[in-house]
Amino acid sequence: xxxxxxxxxxxxxxxxxxxxxxxxxxxxxxxxxxxxxxxxxxxxxxxxxxxxxxxxxxxxxxxxxxxxxxxxxxxxxxxxxxxxxxxxxxxxxxxxxxxxxxxxxxxxxxxxxxxxxx
Amino acid sequence: xxxxxxxxxxxxxxxxxxxxxxxxxxxxxxxxxxxxxxxxxxxxxxxxxxxxxxxxxxxxxxxxxxxxxxxxxxxxxxxxxxxxxxxxxxxxxxxxxxxxxxxxxxxxxxxxxxxxxxxxxxxxxxxxxxxxxxxxxxxxxxxxxxxxxxxxxxxxxxxxxxxxxxxxxxxxxxxxxxxxxxxxxxxxxxxxxxxxxxxxxxxxxxxxxxxxxxxxxxxxxxxxxxxxxxxxxxxxxxxxxxxxxxxxxxxxxxxxxxxxxxxxxxxxxxxxxxxxxxxxxxxxxxxxxxxxxxxxxxxxxxxxxxxxxxxxxxxxxxxxxxxxxxxxxxxxxxxxxxxxxxxxxxxxxxxxxxxxxxxxxxxxxxxxxxxxxxxxxxxxxxxxxxxxxxxxxxxxxxxxxxxxxxxxxxxxxxxxxxxxxxxxxxxxxxxxxxxxxxxxxxxxxxxxxxxxxxxxxxxxxxxxxxxxxxxxxxxxxxxxxxxxxxxxxxxxxxxxxxxxxxxxxxxxxxxxxxxxxxxxxxxxxxxxxxxxxxxxxxxxxxxxxxxxxxxxxxxxxxxxxxxxxxxxxxxxxxxxxxxxxxxxxxxxxxxxxxxxxxxxxxxxxxxxxxxxxxxxxxxxxxxxxxxxxxxxxxxxxxxxxxxxxxxxxxxxxxxxxxxxxxxxxxxxxxxxxxxxxxxxxxxxxxxxxxxxxxxxxxxxxxxxxxxxxxxxxxxxxxxxxxxxxxxxxxxxxxxxxxxxxxxxxxxxxxxxxxxxxxxxxxxxxxxxxxxxxxxxxxxxxxxxxxxxxxxx
Numbered sequence: 001x002x003x004x005x006x007x008x009x010x011x012x013x014x015x016x017x018x019x020x021x022x023x024x025x026x027x028x029x030x031x032x033x034x035x036x037x038x039x040x041x042x043x044x045x046x047x048x049x050x051x052x053x054x055x056x057x058x059x060x061x062x063x064x065x066x067x068x069x070x071x072x073x074x075x076x077x078x079x080x081x082x083x084x085x086x087x088x089x090x091x092x093x094x095x096x097x098x099x100x101x102x103x104x105x106x107x108x109x110x111x112x113x114x115x116x117x118x
Numbered sequence: 119x120x121x122x123x124x125x126x127x128x129x130x131x132x133x134x135x136x137x138x139x140x141x142x143x144x145x146x147x148x149x150x151x152x153x154x155x156x157x158x159x160x161x162x163x164x165x166x167x168x169x170x171x172x173x174x175x176x177x178x179x180x181x182x183x184x185x186x187x188x189x190x191x192x193x194x195x196x197x198x199x200x201x202x203x204x205x206x207x208x209x210x211x212x213x214x215x216x217x218x219x220x221x222x223x224x225x226x227x228x229x230x231x232x233x234x235x236x237x238x239x240x241x242x243x244x245x246x247x248x249x250x251x252x253x254x255x256x257x258x259x260x261x262x263x264x265x266x267x268x269x270x271x272x273x274x275x276x277x278x279x280x281x282x283x284x285x286x287x288x289x290x291x292x293x294x295x296x297x298x299x300x301x302x303x304x305x306x307x308x309x310x311x312x313x314x315x316x317x318x319x320x321x322x323x324x325x326x327x328x329x330x331x332x333x334x335x336x337x338x339x340x341x342x343x344x345x346x347x348x349x350x351x352x353x354x355x356x357x358x359x360x361x362x363x364x365x366x367x368x369x370x371x372x373x374x375x376x377x378x379x380x381x382x383x384x385x386x387x388x389x390x391x392x393x394x395x396x397x398x399x400x401x402x403x404x405x406x407x408x409x410x411x412x413x414x415x416x417x418x419x420x421x422x423x424x425x426x427x428x429x430x431x432x433x434x435x436x437x438x439x440x441x442x443x444x445x446x447x448x449x450x451x452x453x454x455x456x457x458x459x460x461x462x463x464x465x466x467x468x469x470x471x472x473x474x475x476x477x478x479x480x481x482x483x484x485x486x487x488x489x490x491x492x493x494x495x496x497x498x499x500x501x502x503x504x505x506x507x508x509x510x511x512x513x514x515x516x517x518x519x520x521x522x523x524x525x526x527x528x529x530x531x532x533x534x535x536x537x538x539x540x541x542x543x544x545x546x547x548x549x550x551x552x553x554x555x556x557x558x559x560x561x562x563x564x565x566x567x568x569x570x571x572x573x574x575x576x577x578x579x580x581x582x583x584x585x586x587x588x589x590x591x592x593x594x595x596x597x598x599x600x601x602x603x604x605x606x607x608x609x610x611x612x613x614x615x616x617x618x619x620x621x622x623x624x625x626x627x628x629x630x631x632x633x634x635x636x637x638x639x640x641x642x643x644x645x646x647x648x649x650x651x652x653x654x655x656x657x658x659x660x661x662x663x664x665x666x667x668x669x670x671x672x673x674x675x676x677x678x679x680x681x682x683x684x685x686x687x688x689x690x691x692x693x694x695x696x697x698x699x700x701x702x703x704x705x706x707x708x709x710x711x712x713x714x715x716x717x718x719x720x721x722x723x724x725x726x727x728x729x730x731x732x733x734x735x736x737x738x739x740x741x742x743x744x745x746x747x748x749x750x751x752x753x754x755x756x757x758x759x760x761x762x763x764x765x766x767x768x769x770x771x772x773x774x775x776x777x778x779x780x781x782x783x784x785x786x787x788x789x790x791x792x793x794x795x796x797x798x799x800x801x802x803x804x805x806x807x808x809x810x811x812x813x814x815x816x817x818x819x820x821x822x823x824x825x826x827x828x829x830x831x832x833x834x835x836x837x838x839x840x841x842x843x844x845x846x847x848x849x850x851x852x853x854x855x856x857x858x859x860x861x862x863x864x865x866x867x868x869x870x871x872x873x874x875x876x877x878x879x880x881x882x883x884x885x886x887x888x889x890x891x892x893x894x895x896x897x898x899x900x901x902x903x904x905x906x907x908x909x910x
Contacts, residue, residue, distance in 0.1 A: 027147065028154040045178035047130075050148065051186035058194040066711035074711065083284045103607070 012044065014051050014095065016082060020062055026075035027053060053078055059117040061087050122170060123152045129180060133188040137195050139638050139712060144187060146713030152177065198639075204852065212616055213860035220867030221610030223443075227603050227874065230445020265437040275305045293347075296340045296434065297426040300353055303333040304464045329335050333357050334342035348501050356468035358410030363471060373398045376477060376528055380543065384551050394524035394546070399474045408476070411491055414472050418494035423501035427511075444599035447878040462514045465502060467729045469495050469518040473525035480532035496522040496909075503906035512903060513652050516553060518905060521547055538873045540795035549647035598877035600675050601663075606870040608686045612656075613863045615690060616697075619854035638712070640704040645857060648700045652858040656866060659685070670745060681744040687769040688737045691776030693858070695730075698776075733775055736768055 019030050027049055034042050043071070056062045061084035069075040127145045134141040152173045161167035245328040258270050267285065272278045282302040284296040306329050332355070340350040366373035375395035382392060401407045418424070441447040472495040479488035499519040506512040530539035666672045671683060740908075753869065 028151045028152075032158075046151065046176050046180035047148075047180075047183035048186060049142070049185070050151075051190035054187065054190040054194065056142070058191070058197070073150065073153075074146075075150055077145075 009048075012049070013056065013086065014091045015042070016049075016052060016056065016078075017061065017084055017091070019079040020078055021088060022079040024065075024079040026069065027078050029075075045067065056084070062064070062082075123174075125147050126174060126180070127152070130184050130187060133184060134191060139199055140195065140198065142192065142712040144191070146711075148177075149713070163214070200615055200870060209856045209860055210617065211865075213613065213863055215854055215858065216863040216867060217610055217613040217617065220606055220863055221614070221873070223871060224603055224606035227445045228607065229442035230443060230447075231448055231600075231603065231680045252746065258330075260439050266276065267432050269437050270432075275302075278302050278305065278863055291343060293340075293343050294426045294429045296336070296343055297349060297424070298430050299331065300336045300340055300350065301425065301427070302716050303329075303336055304353065304357070306333075308630045327554040328523070330361050332359055344424070346421045347425040348417035348498060349425050351417035351420065352423065352468055352498055352502075355410045355472070356464035358406050358413060359471035359475075360467055362406035362410060363399040365395040365397055366400055366561075369876040378524075378527055378531070378543070379546060381548075382547075382550060382554070384554060394527070394824070396477060396525055396528055397470065397519075399471060399478075411472065411475055411494075414491070414498060417501075418440045418497040420501065422505060423498065424505050439680060441878050441881070442875060444596075444603050444874055444878060447596075447599065447881040462511060466514060466518060469499060469521055476525055477528050477532055478554060480529040485533055485534075488533070492526055492529060493521060495525075498904055500910045503903060504910065506903065516851060516902065518904065520549055520553070520910075525894045528765075533694035535702055542668070552905060553902070556905075564694060595877045595880035597671060597673075598823060599874050599881060601671050602870050602874035602877060604675050605663075605875070606867065608682075609656075609862065609866045612686075612693065613859045614853045616693070616859035618863070619694070620859065623852040623855065638705060640701070640708045640854075644704040644707075645854060648704065648854045649858050649861055651700055651852075652693050653861060653865070655689050655696065656862060660869075661687050678744075681741060683769050683774070684737060684740045687772040688734075689731075694773075694776030697851075697854055697858060701851050704854075730775065733768075733772060737772070740768060 015034060016030060019025060019033055025033065028046075031044055031046050031049060034044060041067050053062065053064075057064055057078070061081060062078045063081055064076050066074055067077050127148050131141045131145045132150055134144060147460070153177055155173035156166075156169045160166065164172060207429055241413065261269060265286065270281070272281050279299075280303045282295070282299040286292070286299045288294050337354040340347070344350070367375055375397050376696045377393045377395045379391050379393045381389060398691075426525045441448070472491055474494070475489045476491040479485075479491060496519065497521055499515060503512065503519065506515050524541040527539050527546055530536075530542050663669045663671060670678055675682065753806060755858075853864040
């Protein structure tokens, strides 16, 4: 099952922050990581990642630094900042609350799914 | 741009073109992404073309990405623009303002120092004009108007008399001002011979009855105020003698003095015979001359002799603002000289002529009159010694007393009293021995002798030229202030040079022929490193300066001019070179980051490094030559400093080296030329051969000046060529230059100012080397004064 574009769009920021919390990465590396970890279910339109990264950088959530990657090619690595970690925590809490509320709502509604009721 | 994705990336980033640096950076990032994606698709089995197509497809909608990139970076674009604008209008002007403040303070201090030295060099009768006058006026403006009249001592003799008269008029009956008025009247060349004034040397007083009447009237008024003060009749005696007789030792046919010879076995050095001389007079107005001897008798009958110089000086100094700068501190000795000196000449002349009058009376057989005149002169000298206010005054009074002792020998000889003459000669020699032992005694390392020398220098000029004792530690506070002042001036020059360089760099980035200026921000870390590295040579130089033996700062700045110029030029060159090299590296690194690594920036060639080393060797050679020269007494005393010629020639070369760092073979040859000149200088410094040195110096200066001009031209044209593609990167060096200038000005200026103030405070300490008055407390001084007082 592929996720809707709205869901994907809303998840870019927390996903980026989560990835960068592990270690600094460059843009294409993030795309590959997401694909690998979600078995390709979270298909980003790669070009939209960069505006997001630039916006996060201008807001101070991440910082960047040019560095040579493996193979000697120069890549722009992004790293999460302290403000970014706080923002990630805030968003994670928000998402937790949102998903709990949504799950509760979905349980009452009993939406029909293929093969029977939930 | 020649890559396969350049067109696409160009379209994606086109809206960011208002900030070329950001546009290039984003473009490089997108390009790298597409290349990575293509490589992965290729690895999965697609051919090149399909792999590229898949990479572009995966990137997403071109228009949407371009819009989002613009939106995401819009805030950053505005911030960067504002930051650049703020940087440009704050750092540069701030650095300029601080530089002007530092420079202005230093120049003002220098002007006052020159004014003070100028006044001192002419024993307080120097002529101030133009900027010096305005600098002096600045100090006066800081004083309350009521106090200004007291301390605003004019430099010219006539004006000073009017000033003294105004003080008397303002405070009628004030003994201090009345005595000052009389003293100032004595400075008139038509009234008294002024051996201390260069333009009056060899001239005798003319009979100016108006001037004579004025001083006699002032003396009469002074006696009304202080009837028991011998000062007024003594001054009257001096002017009466001077205007009624002619000194026969001067003029075209000088008559030899009356003399006797003696030996001083106690004096160090080879034995030699000295002679006591009494100049002969031709009395042109016997009646007036008689009035002079009568006035001297009247002085001898007084109970004390007080010229009130110390009182006036204390009154003036209490009104003078506390010194802040070197020049202010020098003004104190100026006051002391202008106040203390005028009457001494009159004292000396009165005693000289009365001694001659005694000898003349003895020659004519008027024994009683001869001894009475001598006794009067002796008593007046001793009275004067009791109230001597300062060291130089005591020296003069001691000489007057000694003159009366010597004259007694001649008077006894003239009266044919050989036994009395021998006894008088023994007394004379006793005093000579006592004076010598006091003056040069080992009890306190001959401090009194040093003080006498030092005060002599203060009278000649406080900026003492090369003399045997110029490294005397007693001058240290003044030296410190002097060099702090020079350092401030040089720091201003360095910062000014950096700012001019920054302005030139900025100017070279002005859009020309469609090229847009692009200011690459090399990053705060790199900027900080460049600034620190640029300041390092200045800090290292400051450490070097704290070692007086090495830096030669115990010698006066006047003697060190050539060495200082070379040192400062070397520091300038180092600062400029470091900024140039590090900024170039930072720019290259940043250019590579944003995919513009083909930018052409100057790189140091091995030949340049070798030439730099040669220049370094030349600088060291200059310093060695300077130390060698000042260590050679003959050259030092003659102010012959051969290192100066080629030392100055080295300055433009060093500066051009720092400015361009583009050293070619020609520069290499030039460096060799300087090295040869250094060797020649070292040799000639030892041989004292100015002719050959001058030839070498002229040749070196001519060649270096020509090449310096060529170098500057090449640098300027080279700076304009530093452009690539559609961008000009000239402005990129300006921030580093401006920040370095600001930091140097903000740190170095106050430090040098504080050093000057600290030294000035030390100079102003009571009893310090620059305090002419307070030497009265020094023990040998007191012993001499007591010895003279005991004779009364």
